[in-house]
Amino acid sequence: MIELKGVSKEFDARGVRMLALDTIDLAVEAEEFVALVGPSGCGKSTVLNLVSGLLRPTRGEVRYDGAPVSGPNRRVGYMTQKDTLLPWRTVEDNIGIALELKCRAVPSAERRERVSAMMDLVGLSGFAHHYPAELSGGMRKRAALARMLIYEPETFLLDEPFGALDAQLKLIMHQELLRLTRARKLTVVFVTHDLAEAITLADRVLVFTGRPGRIRAERKIPFGRERDAVRLRFLPEFGALHEELWDELKDEVVKGTEA
Numbered sequence: 001m002i003e004l005k006g007v008s009k010e011f012d013a014r015g016v017r018m019l020a021l022d023t024i025d026l027a028v029e030a031e032e033f034v035a036l037v038g039p040s041g042c043g044k045s046t047v048l049n050l051v052s053g054l055l056r057p058t059r060g061e062v063r064y065d066g067a068p069v070s071g072p073n074r075r076v077g078y079m080t081q082k083d084t085l086l087p088w089r090t091v092e093d094n095i096g097i098a099l100e101l102k103c104r105a106v107p108s109a110e111r112r113e114r115v116s117a118m119m120d121l122v123g124l125s126g127f128a129h130h131y132p133a134e135l136s137g138g139m140r141k142r143a144a145l146a147r148m149l150i151y152e153p154e155t156f157l158l159d160e161p162f163g164a165l166d167a168q169l170k171l172i173m174h175q176e177l178l179r180l181t182r183a184r185k186l187t188v189v190f191v192t193h194d195l196a197e198a199i200t201l202a203d204r205v206l207v208f209t210g211r212p213g214r215i216r217a218e219r220k221i222p223f224g225r226e227r228d229a230v231r232l233r234f235l236p237e238f239g240a241l242h243e244e245l246w247d248e249l250k251d252e253v254v255k256g257t258e259a
């Protein structure tokens with residue numbers, strides 16, 4: 001579904017060329033859930049920006065469902081690292097925005113119903129009329145997630161979506177996301193700093209090197225989609241995978257702190 005072939009991305013950092021991603025080859029199958037982990041600044045968000053069509057590669061090719069990505073990719077839902085809720089719209093009007101903008105706008109009664117169901121799902125009912133500035137960091141993240149879910153895209157690009165959530169809510173969101181991936185046959189690229197979260201959710205975990213980002217290691221996660229996000233981490237296989245991947249990741253993180 002998603003293919004990066006020999007992709008490099010350079011940025012112009014105040015007149016100096018900076019290589020952020022170095023010759024990445026990455027293919028994500030339809031209905032596959034791939035997690036990206038790696039040290040800060042290694043280019044994880046840049047990968048999502050390329051797949052969503054917000055950025056173009058300096059070298060190489062990005063394809064989606066067989067066609068080159070040459071502009072905003074409307075078949076993906078992208079929850080960016082920094083939330084982009086509109087400050088002048090209430091929570092419900094932020095969440096419902098895709099249903100207003102979509103070419104065939106959804107009638108307002110149906111829109112209200114879907115927005116309300118979505119607010120229940122992410123635990124924001126009661127905050128419909130609040131503005132983003134009146135929410136906590138975790139609540140803003142949940143509103144941004146709801147805004148993406150309501151659009152029902154076939155592919156999710158999620159950049160640290162649960163980073164600001166408390167541990168309990170995070171588990172509930174993990175279970176919900178696993179359920180959604182099964183029910184809607186989603187393709188997902190998920191960026192996280194939390195290795196346990198990556199193993200809990202993904203079919204495959206990719207470890208990136210520090211900048212310039214390259215793929216250092218890759219592990220299949222053999223738990224299937226029917227897994228239970230809470231019980232999984234008590235399995236010995238979970239611990240073994242965590243240890244193996246941490247060995248790869250730790251090296252890169254330590255290198256970053258020495259640089």
Ligand SMILES: Nc1ncnc2c1ncn2[C@@H]1O[C@H](COP(=O)(O)OP(=O)(O)OP(=O)(O)O)[C@@H](O)[C@H]1O
Binds near residue numbers: 039042
């Ligand atoms: N639009 C941009 N213009 C200039 N430099 C950029 C731009 N976007 C990213 N970069 C640089 O590219 C590198 C990779 O950034 P990116 O945001 O992809 O990292 P990341 O892996 O997502 O990091 P983090 O885990 O901290 O979110 C960084 O050095 C960053 O400064």
Ligand SMILES: [Mg+2]
Binds near residue numbers: 045046081
């Ligand atoms: Mg990032």
